[in-house]
Structures are given as structure tokens and as C-alpha cells.
Amino acid sequence: MPLDQSLNSLGFAKPPAETRVVVAMSGGVDSSVVAAQLAEEGYDVIGVTLQLYDHGAALAKKGACCAGIDIHDARRVAEEMGFPHYVLDYENIFKDAVIDEFADSYLAGATPVPCIRCNERVKFKDLLETARDLEADCMATGHYIQRKTGANGPELHCAADAARDQSYFLFSTTPEQLDYLRFPLGHLPSKAATRELASKYGLSVADKPDSQDICFVPDGNYASVIEKLRPGAAEPGEIVDIDGNVLGQHTGVIHYTIGQRRGLGIGGLAGPLYVVKLDVDEKQVIVGPKDMLATRSVPVREINWLGDTALTDQDEWHVSVKVRSTRPPREAIIRPLSATEAEVELLTPEEGVSPGQACVFYETGSSRILGGGWIWKGHAT
Template identity: 85%
Template sequence: MTQPLNSLGFPKPPQDTRVVVAMSGGVDSSVVAAQLAEEGYDVVGVTLQLYDHGAALAKKGACCAGRDIHDARRVAEEMGFPHYVLDYENTFREAVIDEFADSYLGGATPVPCIRCNERVKFRDLLETAKDLDADCMATGHYIQRKVGPRGPELHCAADAARDQSYFLFSTTPEQLSYLRFPLGHLPSKQATRELAARYGLSVADKPDSQDICFVPNGDYASVIKKLRPGAADPGEIVDQSGTVLGYHDGVIHYTVGQRRGLGIGGLDTPLYVVKLDPEARQVVVGPKDALATRVVSVKEINWLGDGAFEGSVREIAVKVRSTRPPRAAILRPTGPHTAEVELLTPEEGVSPGQACVFYEDGSSRILGGGWIAGGRG
């Protein structure tokens, strides 16, 4: 008689299935761990120490801080499963923080949470889970893993307001076969908190983290100045013809699409940042229509769709910012990991360093994505 699949997709009882849960100390990953423990799985909780405890303890609204490590450990004690803290400070600095600083200095607008998932959580931590003889690794991300005719597929969360697909596009097919996302099907964050209360978790009412974990209060510039002394060199604010309109205290204080804080008055037409030129130390500004981008060049593409990436032009939907809904586009591969994406309706504020995520048109499936290298109207 064939053993039926358990809730994680394995043909054996939960008690014979080991699952490593990546625990940040927040309510989402805590609920995942508690739920799996209650179902009888062999749960092992792992929390990553990503930076210095002293700095972390003084900061609110961030994940993976000293307080969060304490909260994760407490949940493990409450639910009766082992919990480990791994020191990943050096890995995190080299794989995420250094690139974040260098990208800003290069005039890009990086998304470090994607690199953290790609290079730390879903690479190094996933390998640690395998070393612990776990059958799979579970996280508290709001995204769905579904098994299709060709194997595991990545799909958007049931709750569009919580969907984290933009931050997980670089998950490889091999990683996806090992990962599980137990919260992706829930209708709302409130449903997660209700589960936390039902399990009696001490973190049930804990606020969500808001900032990038190593950027207190969203102040990117102060972090970059600390990491790269001398980075905030002053320069000129110019229009698209090169006329000097004002001066700035460092390119790192600006992002493409920004309107406020330019310090340029007396003009009839509002101006926006349309380009950053770090080498010339110039912030280039222009009217709103100068932000419109129709063709986006994309690099480092991770393909999750069916069939080979190259050789086919596809009608898809894409996100060029995490806060925007997917928009209709045409995907034209230009190499094994590069493409041009034509937006059927031009988007404003497309910025190098952001992600361009691919979705199957009319479906919840994520087809992969890559990093924006540039764009044109």
C-alpha cells in the first residue's frame, strides 16, 4: 500500500519528516514553525545572526536583530523543538551589504532583500539544512509553491497585498524543489496572527518589520557614508541639456523618479530625477515625461518557465517595482541570461539596480526575472 503524501509532499508520516524552519523572530516564520511542530513534524529552528547585536538591539522595526533572535528562541521553547543561531555576519556583509553600498555609489537603486534570499537564506542556509539531514526547508514568505506537470512552480501568494514574489524571483528550480512556503495560501496577514494567537505564541502581536534590516529608519545615505567614507561628495544638479540648476551633497541622497528634496525653486514645471551620473557627480533632472520608459534591458536572468529561455519571444506581465502591479510586456531574449522587455504601456521611474520580475500572463505563476541594467523611451 502506497503511503499518502503528508502536507509537505513527502510519502511518509510527519514525525519521520525533518524540516528546518528559517526563523527571523517575527510572527510569520514563528507561525510556520509552530504549525509544523503541532502537525508532528521533526522541526529544527534556525535563526541567522546577520550583524552586530549591539547595533541591532538599539534598532526597532528590523528583522534578524538581537531581540528577534531572543523571540525565535522563545517560540522554539514554547513549542518544544530545537533552535540554533548561526553566525552569518561575514557572509552577509560580503554577499549583501558591500554590494548594496557599491550599487548606490554606482548610481543604482539596489534591492538587498533579494540578494539576501538568493545568496544567504536560499543558498548557504539551505545547504546547512541539508547538512542537518532535513527533507526540506520552510520559510514564512508569502508565496506559493505548486507542483505542475513539469515539477515545482512558483506562484504568487493568495493575498496580493502580502505577496513577496518580487523578492523571490531568483529562486532556482533546484532550490524550489527543496523549499516550502506554508503561509502562501492564507487569505490575509490577520489569518496568520490568528494562528499565532491559537498557538499561544508570545510574538502574536509583534509588529511587522518595516526597514531593510541593516538600514535604520530607512536612512540609506548614512549607512553608505559609514560603509564608504567620502561617498557623499557634493556636485551639480543639471537639466537634460547640462545647464546647472543647483547643487547637491552627494548622489547617494537621490533616486530615479524622486521629486521632493531637490532644493530647486522658482520653476514653472515640476522636475524629477531622471538620471544619476556618479562619475560626473551629477544629478540629472527633467520633466515627468522624461521618466517614461518603454524598453528595459535586463541582465542576470533566472528562468523558471517551461522550456528553454532563449529562442522564443513571449507575451508576459512584468513588475519593475515591488509596489506596482504586473503590466503587459513582450520578452525578447538577447542571450542565455539577458533580454529586452518592451512595456506595452511605458512605466515611470524605471531604475538600474531594481528587479524586473516575469509573470505568466493571466496567471499567478512567476516565470523568473532579472536585474534592470537600463532603459529607454
């Protein structure tokens, strides 16, 4: 949608030089390009990087965001482009708001998504307040998602490049936050286009690899992190079938996830078995045939609703939903129970729906995100 000519590229009716924007800089190529582009356009740019965990440990880990080397890279980009850069120590906030819940949720048999909580509770909360304290007109990030102006104000839309879209991780962005946020990369056709811009600006991070895994979970090994955070968490127990028959032993419920097939150590059975439930209290891993993973009814709570009218204004909402970040949206019906809770009926059953994952709502046939919530009591019917 073309902007009114009286507005600058960030939507403000004043020159870029009079528009202050705080850029959340992770040290990667995406946020570096955002900062460089806005600086080149003449905005009053301030770069801010969060120190989320211990530098010493982070420096040794490749492929993470917000690590020690990334702070160095962000600072270097700011120097190259000539704008101020600050590092904020958010270690305690990050531990309290993200890491502790991740550990407790995993121990309760859920499959948490800490990146969503980080955006919700740290980047778009405390960092956004810091941006306001710096008297910034807005805060920009390198996320691949779009903010569009609709009839009722700002709307959240999927990125133009479906392969890079980060809407699953940003569903909890509130209308108030969306009003203040900007996502300059959301319209780009590909990551290659971002790297071309990085080369155009002569950035030292132009060829830097993308971050991988959860930033505080080396090599995707959740269990090892949980054991360090919660000593004694990996207590052994039984692997049982749906009738309670013992099929084997395990070394800790935290080593398993809903839908897992490999690594169960219970071969020699008639057909393949999958983890269908985790019983933390009984220290049991329950396994069953694949068809037991199919879920049609998904209970969702802590809903953040981004529709034009209240969630409870209708008995049913016909939408599309994602229950995993890697899956395409599927048609569903939302039946609100309150302003923040609902039962979601999947028109086509999904496998491996797990508590702790997000259920994100999309307007069917459109790129618009209508919000989402958290799956909370196991896969149901």
C-alpha cells in the same frame, strides 16, 4: 490542488514524525507560525535563525528582522513549542554577499534591492545548504508565496493574499531550490489569519509588529548607511538640466533616486522637475520633466528563468512584468538575447524605472512567476 492521500502536508510519502524540516526563523510572527504549525503536526522541526549583523546595534533598532531581539523571540518560540533551535553567525557572509554590493551599487547610481540578494545568496544558498547538512527533507520559510506542483515539477506562484505577496523578492529562486523549499503561509487569505494561528498556538510573538525597512538601514536612511560604509561617498556636485545647464548644487549623488521630485532645492522654475539620471562619474544629478521618466524598453540581465522550456526557445515571450515591488504587473514582451539577458518591452511605458531594481516576469492571467532579472543600464527609450 489537493495532495495525494499518501503524502503528508509537505508532500512526502512518510509520516510527519519521520520528516525533518528546517524552519528559517527570523523571530517574527510569520516564520514562528510556520515552525509552530509544523511542530504541532508532528514534524521533526529544527529552527534556525541567522545573526546577520552586530547584536548591540541591532537591539536598539525596532522594526528590523534578524536583530538581537528577534533571535531571542525565535528561541523563545522554539522553547514554547518544544523543538531545537540554533543561531548561526552569518555576519561575514551577509556583509560580503549583500551589504558591500548594496553600497557599491548605490554609489554607482543604482537603486538596489538587498532583500532579494539576501534571499538569493544567503537564505536560499548557505542556509539551505545548512539544512541539507542537518539531513532535513526540506526547508520551510514564512514567506508569502506559493509552491505548486505543475506538469513539469514545482512552480512558483503568487500568494493568495495579493497585499502580502512577496514574489518580487523571490524571483531568483532556482528550480533546484524550489524543489527543496516549502512556503506554508502562501495560501492564507490575510495576515490576520496568520496572527490568528499565532494566538491559537499561544505564541509570545502573536502581536509583534511586522518588520519595516531594510534590516541594516535604520529608518530607511540609505545615504547615512552608505556614508558609514564608504567614507567620502557623499561628495557634492551640480544639479543640471538635460542640456547641462546648472540649476543648483547637491551634497552627494547618493541622496537621490530616479523619479525623485521633492528635496531638490531648485524651486522657482516653470514646472516641476524630477531626477531622470544620476551621473556618478561627473557627480551630477540630471533633472527633467516627468515625461522623461517614461520608459518602454528595459534591459535585463542575470535572468533566472522558471518557465517550462528554455528562455531562448522563443524569440518573444508575451508576459506581464513588475519593475517595482509596489506596482501591479503590466503587459510586456521579453526578447531573449541569451539564456540570462533580454530586452523587455513594456506595452505601456512606466515611470521611474531604475537600474538596480528587479524586473519580475509573470504568466499573464495566471498567478505563476516565470522568473526575472536585474535592470542594468538606466532607463532607456
